[in-house]
Amino acid sequence: MNKTIDREDIIGARVAKLDAPEKVTGRTRYINDMVLPRMLRAKIFRTDRVHAKILKIDTSKAEALPGVVAVITGVDAPDGKIGVIKDNPPLKKDKVRCIRDELAAVAAETEEICDAALRLIEVEYEDLPPVFTCEDALKPGAPVIEVDRPDNIAMAQDFSAGDIAEGEKASDHIVEGKYNVHYVTHCNMGVSCCLADISVDGKVTLYSQSQYPYIMKMDLAPALGIHPGDLRIIQPPVGGAFGSKLDVYPYEPICVLLARKTGRPVKLEFSREEEFIASPTRQPVEFRIRAGMTSDGIFTFRDISTLLNNGGYTSWGATTPYVTMRTCSSHYVVPHIRYSARAVYTNNPYAGSFRGYGNVQATWMLETHVDKMAEVAGLDPLEIRLRNANQPHSMTPQGSNLGCIDLVGCIKISAEKSDFLKKWNAYSAQWDNGERYKRGIGIATSLHNAGGAKIHKSDGCGTILTMDDYARVTVMTGASDIGQGSDTVIAQIVAQELGVPLRDITVINNDTALGPWDVGVHASRTTYIAGNSAKRAALDARNQILAAAEKQSNVTADQLDLRGGHVVQADNGEVVIETGRLLRQMHFAGEDAKLVMATDYYEPPTEPEDENHMGDMSAAYSHAAHVAEIIVDTHTGEIEIEKIWSVQDVGKIINLNGLEGQIEGGIAMGIGYGLHEDLKIEKGIVQNPAFRDYHVVTAPEMPPIDMAFIETDDHEGPAGAKGIAELPTIVIAPALGNALYNATGVRIDHPPLNPEKVARAIWERSNKNDAE
Amino acid sequence: MALPQNQIPTAFEAFVNATSIDEACKALAIGDGTVVAGGTDLWVQKDEAHKTFGPRLINISNIEELARIEIGRDRIRLGARVTMSDILDNGDLGDIAPALCEAANKFASPQIRNAATIGGNVANASPAADAVVPLLCLDAKIELSKWDGKKISTRDVPADAFFSAPGQSVLAVDELITAISFEHPGTNPIARFFKSGPRPALEIAIVSLGFSARLAGGKLTNVRIALGAVGPTPVRARKTEKLLEGQRLTDDLKAAALDTLADEISPIDDVRGSAWYRQHLARTYLQEALHDAAQS
């Protein structure tokens, strides 16, 4: 009898990320490491004003500096603008609208010469009256930032369902609140960097950290005055992006313009200080909420209005209400909804997209508010959530079918594992016991898209799969892996279908001249969408192989399987032929010669929202619950997180390692948002552009995280998987705020809960108690 | 703020890799030197427009004489290039100068502690310098050496007379800090160091406070209180020290001490914290120190 091979399941296994060995040994080559022959370095001259008319830019001294090859200003640039509503000229020539504004750029032989040249550029301004808050910018007669928008409103979204007046009538309690969420920024370890190289016939190759290389061609080309087809985006490994590279920002067109002017490759890299000042932030939001419920704590209506400080230009920050809106309208069952958002121009820095995309802000507001409502209704935090929880396959007010969700499971399991109720009752009884250190426990949950998000006409991804004569597989995917681990997941999915070891698979991304189209890496979509496309391409290749094997053996294709690099009989695992051997036979078959190749373009069965914000734009939805237990030093205000319990509906685990990594990393980011990170902006100027004074979470602060996964087995997702990467960042912060309240009786509505704010609030509360 | 635009930082033009105090001081005597020890302040500051540096870079980290920790019966002497890790690794300092060790332990991160020197911490003259606070409580002396044309001459400056403003001190351009010394405080001193910060690593103090004293017959003596980041230099809280000196620690006295401390420091608002919070932390730390003192 022939050798036999058992079936092995690599889906759900614990697999090391394919790029890990290179990264941990320091071999990964980022753009920041790249050098091309004849390459120049470039630096941007940025303004130190926030709102001013540009009278004159004198670059003559900089141009005269030895080693400087070119200096450009707005007059050297085509008229095309960038940004979500095309309000941002890469080089400003008329007006300065915020602190980071780019007025000129230098290409020189070294970075040091660039720096010296920047100091020789002289600008004359006429200062204009600035405006920094939404409230001021909306006043009649406020300074106008963008001439085309005299009301200073960059973008507006409104949604309503049901009838608020009816909701009010049905309410026994109405709870109001105001929440202001702050500026934070991505803090990518790899600072922004690009490298432009132009061929003699004017075609542009841009090495970019872009998260959306294919659509980027369309967005970038007008700013260069070229056809999008003449742009090739190559995306070497990226040192973190988290949403910050989902738009074209001025540095990339500037770099290309310098390459064109000098006829040499040009690399432009930010300093860390620039990274803080001149990369996008998370969108700050002012929320006002009125929410009603019956005496049993059943939600009746929600009326939410938001103001977004848009800053000087419009990037994706202004679009975050699309996601904020869904949480506001659809997280928990609420019959009557009204939601409005206004993004208001100011002279502040501007926001882009950022992991969690509007939902980090929404969930902070909503989950804090739900805890307050529970207290008014006399319910505990679990009960109010369970009573109002979304149920599987229910329809949201915006017309989304939530599918196979399990919010109730998330709440129940996290509560059970953390012994939530017992602790919650005990800790809230200790507010006034005079102890310095107090414990608290808090819960929060959220809802997020987990099957893509159709914000463009297509939300698809393509795959080209080829197999060589040794059964080695090359998968060219449109999907970008910016560190999140999608290449590994794609390789696992392909390995499972083709029965080859993981190391025999090479995933190639991302070069727009090689790979098929993809919408970009965002919205927790890559495993779901690119995974489905890869799976379908692999299935196609599998069928080709099995059809050939059927011809060679007397076993029909449906009785064959691919395992361990061999074609085997499905029932007993008996080897029929080595896959590589079969592929060679197929290849060298004279007139019948055939190479195994497959292509696929997967378009999820979703629809973009219509003008009334109705539509099922994601193929799957998911929930997570986080419970945090903390110890508060009531004197210094310092919060130590003792433990976090995370329960998430993941559809189906594909790579356990990657899943845990995403949850840990997401929680670290969410803790930073909730407790420490705070990009301080005063009168439009960033006050703390350094890690010294902008505190990201460091390794010793990370608490133990107890993770549990619910596998709801999504009918559309690859192997049943859902997207998982944003929820961990979204949920943790309000759980911490709720825990602070449970520990001390102090509520802080405006994050972060930094020690000073906490100490002050506790001090004020105890002074008030003393006075009473 | 925006990027520096009008000043070009001095490029280093010459490098002296000194292997003796003599050699370093002679190089400094030329007058255009910049000393580098661990470089943990210098490399960060070299690109900052408001700082200027002498173009002759003098490396003192290979000077073996400067790396010694001498534990004498009467005096303790730390060479200027003793690092924070050296302090933590020393078997005796934990008992002799526990607050200094606590400061070293709360200093930066392991990587920085391996490089950061005590001399550099003093010379850099930051109002938030962590090691300086316990040194003030120890009445430490800063030993300064220079080449006077014929030989090395030295002078000792008390730590609390050394600093004059943020980044400024009595250190002359031709002087090298060679050692920091202090009297042996005897056995079991009361000594504490507190530093704000939710992060266990990589935190610049919003406030730091050092406290030391002896308890004799129920009364506090030799009281020393020093604070970082509440003024332009690290400071002693002399009025509070005086109030406590020779006294029994009653609840009334503790309360009076907290009020006196609040009166005698005048911290500012900045990006790291408000004046209110600095006052609040200073009180919190002194309260804790006095609480501990009463227990011991």
Ligand SMILES: Cc1cc2nc3c(=O)[nH]c(=O)nc-3n(C[C@H](O)[C@H](O)[C@H](O)COP(=O)(O)OP(=O)(O)OC[C@H]3O[C@@H](n4cnc5c(N)ncnc54)[C@H](O)[C@@H]3O)c2cc1C
């Ligand atoms: C990430 C990071 C974290 C930090 N955390 C802390 C912290 O928690 N607490 C804290 O107090 N500091 C901290 N610092 C600051 C710094 O590490 C300390 O001040 C350190 O003690 C400086 O010592 P050094 O040997 O590195 O000095 P260097 O950088 O070599 O020198 C600093 C200055 O002193 C001068 N100098 C050095 N030695 C002598 C000498 N013997 N004689 C005369 N002049 C001299 C130099 O010319 C220079 O001006 C941190 C720095 C970094 C980069």
